[in-house]
Amino acid sequence: MSALHPSDAIASVPPAARINATALYFPVLTISLVILNVFTFLYHYTGSTLFNVISNFVGISLLAFSLYVIVQHGEAARTAKTFLVAASVLITLSVLFNFAVASTTDAIKYLAIYILYAAGRSCGGVIRSVEVRCLYLLAALPLAFLAVGTSKPFAIESFASEVFAYFPNANTGVLYFSALLFAAAQRYGDKVILVQLVNALLMNRMGAVAATVVAVITWIMFPLRLKSLLVLVLLAVGGAAAYSFGAFNRVITTIENLSYVGSIDPRSVATMSYGQLVRLTGSTDLSSFFRLIHWTNIWDLYANNGVLTLLFGYGAGQTALLTYSALVPHNDYLRILAEYGIFNLIVFVLFLLHVRSELTSGATKVLFLVLCIYFFSENLLDNFTSMALYFAYAGRVAAVAQQSQGDPSPRRFVPRPVVDNLR
Structure with missing residues (x-):
């Protein structure tokens, strides 16, 4: 008796079961x-690794289910599948060339964004009440954590004082709520743009505010309309007022600190006291300075390590082990280039451009551009929930847009009565 081929096993699944898996995807996801x-939450509150193991198991199971959905209905997501295959091959090559040191976990988290987008693109459908309730629960969890305590895993870290210690820092917190708003945009429309501005301001993260403002301006200007000019004037007036209150001081400091970056050995920074660094830079805000030095260090490690490193990077998860500051890059584009190589970066950038081009509503365009801009200054790929919401729902929005254009192939995207009880 011949062995059962995987495609035969898929074909043997009853059609109704396939439909259920696709229609149930987003309720299962949320x-x-x-x-x-x-x-x-429990892991950070108690420090028990058992809760962390369970949390990771749920994440891996979700990715496995996402792959199952893609296999079932991948014909509705051809371009998404192409990106997934290309990324899978290139990430695998990077891991193989750096087998002795590469972190498989980091590689899976990076590959997950392609998987989740392709799964969402394969399903489509309208957002349901069960999903909205889950989004509210996801928003409530870090707020509840803020009320009850700090993170035990982060207790030894200097940034624990920034809690939400449920997140490593407030930058990942603002991303988390941005992802929730992106997912909710299918229900609430462009109103979430204003909430995003409030989110960034309440978190006191000027990078997030700047990313949101730039994203809104880009949305307004393309295509340029008479109303666009009026809004731009209002934004200019608001920007001038913000400047007068010092809102752009960190940007100005960053530009001024550029002059020091090329003349300083990154290793020497680690030996300097805080007072020495303040005298060197002329500022007590050293965040941007450390970023610039750290990025220079990462680039040097990547650019001066041979042809194979240029092509396939120096290994997933290795930046924090190799750099003088023992930190991940605070720049996901640079991280992918250095850890996975130039081909992976090209695929990643093309993928983001493709996803952005598939989005239709103003809210999703703005919030996705916020993510793309924020990739320049933060470590976001490690945040599984945020990436899952952003890319799975981006896939859904693209699928719904294709359906509305009358393409016959995505007809299966419409939710089936079999799951009406989830509404």
């Missing part, structure tokens, strides 16, 4: 993320 975050 419920899984709630479960994952509950155990993440």
Whole structure:
């Protein structure tokens, strides 16, 4: 008796079961993320690694289910599948060329964004009440954590004082709520743009505010309309007022610090006292200075390590082990280039451009551009829940847009009565 081929096993699944898997994907996604975050909450609250293991298991199971959905209905997501295959091959090559040191976990988290987008693109459908309730629960969990305590895993870290210690820092917190708003945009429309501005301001993260403002301006100007000019004038007036209150001081400091970056050995920075660094830079805000030095260090490690490193990077997860400051890059584009190589960066950038081009509403365009801009200054790829919401829902929005254009192939995207009880 011959062995059963995987495609035969798929074909043997009853059609109704296939439809159920596709129609149930987003309820399963959001419920899984709630479960994952509950155990993440417990892990940070108690420090027990058991909760972390369970949380990771839920994440891996969700990715496995996403792959199952892609295999079932991948014909509706051909371009998304192409990116997934290309990324899978290139990430695998990077891991193989750096087998002795590469972190498989980091590689999976990076590959997950392609998987989740392709799964969302394969399903489509309208957002349901069960998903909205899950989004509210996901928003409530870090707020509850803020009320009850700090993170035990982060207790030894200097940034624990920034809690939400449920997140490593407030930058990942603002991203988390941005992802929730992106997912909710299918229900609430352009109103979430204003909420995003409030989100960035409340978190006191000027990078997030700047990213949101730039994204809104880009949305307004393309295509340029008479109303666009009026809004731009209002933004200019608001910008001038913000400047007068010192809102752009960090940007100005960053530009001024550029003159020091090329003349300083990154290793020497680690030996300097805080007072010495303040005298060197002329500022007590050293965040941007350390970023610039750290990026220079990462680039040197990447550019001066041979042809194979240029092509395939120096290994997933290795930046924090190789750099003088023992930190990840605070720049996901640079991180992918240095850890996975030039081909992976090209695929990643093309993928983001493709996803952005597929989005239709103003809210999704703005919030996705916020993500793309924020990739320049933060470590976001490690945030599984945020990436899951951003890319799975981006895939859904693209699928719905294709359906509305009358393309016959995505007809399966419409939710089936079999799951009406989830509404």
